[in-house]
Amino acid sequence: MLALQPLAQAVVAALLVLQAAASERFTAAVYEHAVILPPAAIQPPSAEDALALMDKNMDVLERAIQEAARQGAHIIVTPEDGIYGWRFTRENIYPYLEDIPDPEVNWIPCTDPKRFAPAPVLERLSCMARNNSIYVAANVGDKKLCNSSDPGCPSDGRYQYNTDVVFDSEGKLVARYHKYNLFMLETIPFNIPKEPEAVTFETPFGKFGIFTCFDILFHDPAVVLVNELQVDTVLFPTAWMNVLPFLTAVEFHSAWAMGMGVNLLSANTHNISMEMTGSGIYAPDGARTYYYNMKTEDGHLLVTELSSHPRLSPAYPSAINWSSYASSVKRFSANDHDFSGLIFHDMFTFTELTKSEGNFTVCQKDLCCHLSYKMAGTQEDEVYVLGAFDGLHVVEGQYYLQICTLLKCKSTEQKSCGEPVETAQTKFDMFSLSGTFGTNYVFPEVLYSGVQLAPGEFEVLSDGRLISKIAPTKPVVTVTLFGRWYEKDHVKQDPQPPASP
Numbered sequence: 001m002l003a004l005q006p007l008a009q010a011v012v013a014a015l016l017v018l019q020a021a022a023s024e025r026f027t028a029a030v031y032e033h034a035v036i037l038p039p040a041a042i043q044p045p046s047a048e049d050a051l052a053l054m055d056k057n058m059d060v061l062e063r064a065i066q067e068a069a070r071q072g073a074h075i076i077v078t079p080e081d082g083i084y085g086w087r088f089t090r091e092n093i094y095p096y097l098e099d100i101p102d103p104e105v106n107w108i109p110c111t112d113p114k115r116f117a118p119a120p121v122l123e124r125l126s127c128m129a130r131n132n133s134i135y136v137a138a139n140v141g142d143k144k145l146c147n148s149s150d151p152g153c154p155s156d157g158r159y160q161y162n163t164d165v166v167f168d169s170e171g172k173l174v175a176r177y178h179k180y181n182l183f184m185l186e187t188i189p190f191n192i193p194k195e196p197e198a199v200t201f202e203t204p205f206g207k208f209g210i211f212t213c214f215d216i217l218f219h220d221p222a223v224v225l226v227n228e229l230q231v232d233t234v235l236f237p238t239a240w241m242n243v244l245p246f247l248t249a250v251e252f253h254s255a256w257a258m259g260m261g262v263n264l265l266s267a268n269t270h271n272i273s274m275e276m277t278g279s280g281i282y283a284p285d286g287a288r289t290y291y292y293n294m295k296t297e298d299g300h301l302l303v304t305e306l307s308s309h310p311r312l313s314p315a316y317p318s319a320i321n322w323s324s325y326a327s328s329v330k331r332f333s334a335n336d337h338d339f340s341g342l343i344f345h346d347m348f349t350f351t352e353l354t355k356s357e358g359n360f361t362v363c364q365k366d367l368c369c370h371l372s373y374k375m376a377g378t379q380e381d382e383v384y385v386l387g388a389f390d391g392l393h394v395v396e397g398q399y400y401l402q403i404c405t406l407l408k409c410k411s412t413e414q415k416s417c418g419e420p421v422e423t424a425q426t427k428f429d430m431f432s433l434s435g436t437f438g439t440n441y442v443f444p445e446v447l448y449s450g451v452q453l454a455p456g457e458f459e460v461l462s463d464g465r466l467i468s469k470i471a472p473t474k475p476v477v478t479v480t481l482f483g484r485w486y487e488k489d490h491v492k493q494d495p496q497p498p499a500s501p
């Protein structure tokens with residue numbers, strides 16, 4: 001049996017490698033930054049004034065980076081727009097931009113600042129990474145001159161990009177990503193890159209990918225990074241404006257990490273009047289730590305440990321067939337009392353949960369949602385519904401959704417159902433929510449009263465049921481399966497009758 005022995009050795013060696021990899025952990029940090037904004041101006045600032053403003057923000061980021069390094073972090077993510085803010089014209093943002101080379105050039109701006117055109121922001125970020133021996137991800141602006149030899153060249157002779165950069169712990173530029181899915185007015189100062197860029201880099205603690213803010217709702221490049229390029233951890237600078245009930249930052253970003261099965265390091269800007277708060281460090285089996293603060297204007301540092309290769313960790317959730325359970329059962333209840341209501345401009349079909357426990361079904365188009373639940377006690381002034389939506393969302397972006405949701409209504413009136421709600425008093429003993437999804441991309445959300453997450457208190461079974469693991473410890477605002485059907489984003493829809501007011 002000569003042939004077997006090397007094989008057995010190889011198997012043992014492979015298992016050891018796997019074990020070593022599975023036990024590998026790293027420390028991650030994200031910083032929610034209250035960005036110092038430039039004064040509203042009609043004219044572009046001078047280069048000196050632009051740099052002075054960026055240095056003020058980098059002074060704050062530097063303290064966060066030093067503190068993260070002191071706490072042992074290997075990597076830190078800082079927010080989108082974290083160095084110069086937002087709401088620019090094309091001309092007014094220009095003095096803030098630097099020409100950022102492709103990381104291929106192998107450049108440490110900190111030690112070789114004169115190699116390319118002056119780039120004081122890249123130089124300082126590189127030094128912060130190098131001086132503190134920590135990977136640093138930041139969001140900056142890139143400019144690329146062009147001319148009439150390029151038919152796409154803008155009339156002012158340059159491309160301007162919303163850009164993420166990453167420096168390794170020696171200060172080397174290892175990633176540059178141009179944001180693909182610009183949000184609303186961002187198309188004024190910035191151009192969309194011709195092709196989506198799927199940017200990754202290897203580290204001693206896993207393979208990383210990076211994208212920015214609104215990108216998280218779309219297939220390119222977010223899903224490509226995870227499914228095709230198999231990254232372990234995604235870096236996510238964002239300037240996220242919270243929208244309840246489904247799209248508040250901590251809720252949706254933690255759900256995306258769980259649905260996609262990757263770590264997500266999410267750093268939001270902090271500005272209460274813009275509803276921007278909510279950062280976190282999320283693993284596939286739940287949030288490790290998060291921050292949400294609508295009371296004060298402070299920034300905040302989060303630091304925690306994560307698995308470097310979550311797919312190899314024993315806690316990694318098993319593969320899920322999102323429609324398996326729901327399509328194997330009959331309707332739980334009739335549709336006699338269904339009614340309609342808007343959630344963030346989408347017309348849902350609702351049914352009221354009229355008892356303190358029960359089994360309900362609500363359907364819209366091809367999606368049927370089933371809910372089994374038991375409340376610990378009913379509150380006379382609180383009404384909950386089960387809702388379904390299957391359709392194209394078209395306000396502030398176009399994306400196809402399939403959503404099943406258990407939701408607290410704003411008041412006891414049915415017409416209030418779907419309006420944003422932050423608090424609740426009703427406790428549940430258990431819930432189990434499922435739907436006949438046509439997509440494999442479903443993000444499980446559980447939000448408790450006071451915009452709190454529920455790590456460790458719920459799970460998704462391999463048959464697609466989102467269930468409470470223990471009796472929820474806090475009152476429930478919503479339990480939601482947020483499905484994205486990317487292939488249908490650009491399919492022409494049947495004309496819909498206008499919704500009656």
Ligand SMILES: *[C@@H]1O[C@H](CO)[C@@H](O)[C@H](O)[C@H]1NC(C)=O
Pocket residue numbers: 124127128131
């Ligand atoms: C990095 O360290 C050097 C030497 O200690 C110091 O002169 C420089 O100001 C530091 N730069 C940053 C960005 O921390």
Ligand SMILES: *[C@@H]1O[C@H](CO)[C@@H](O)[C@H](O)[C@H]1NC(C)=O
Pocket residue numbers: 145146147148149
């Ligand atoms: C136009 O741009 C290309 C590439 O950036 C450059 O090689 C070329 O010299 C430019 N042509 C003129 C006429 O400036």
Ligand SMILES: *[C@@H]1O[C@H](CO)[C@@H](O)[C@H](O)[C@H]1NC(C)=O
Pocket residue numbers: 035036037087271272273274297
């Ligand atoms: C938050 O953003 C708004 C809008 O850009 C701005 O007017 C306000 O000054 C910002 N708040 C703080 C504390 O910077």
Ligand SMILES: *[C@@H]1O[C@H](CO)[C@@H](O)[C@H](O)[C@H]1NC(C)=O
Pocket residue numbers: 321322323324325327328
């Ligand atoms: C998921 O489950 C449904 C119902 O049991 C089945 O029809 C379908 O083929 C399954 N999908 C996959 C991808 O296994």
Ligand SMILES: *[C@@H]1O[C@H](CO)[C@@H](O)[C@H](O)[C@H]1NC(C)=O
Pocket residue numbers: 357358359372
């Ligand atoms: C809901 O369904 C479950 C499982 O089919 C059943 O055990 C339970 O009695 C039902 N609850 C109510 C209130 O009908």
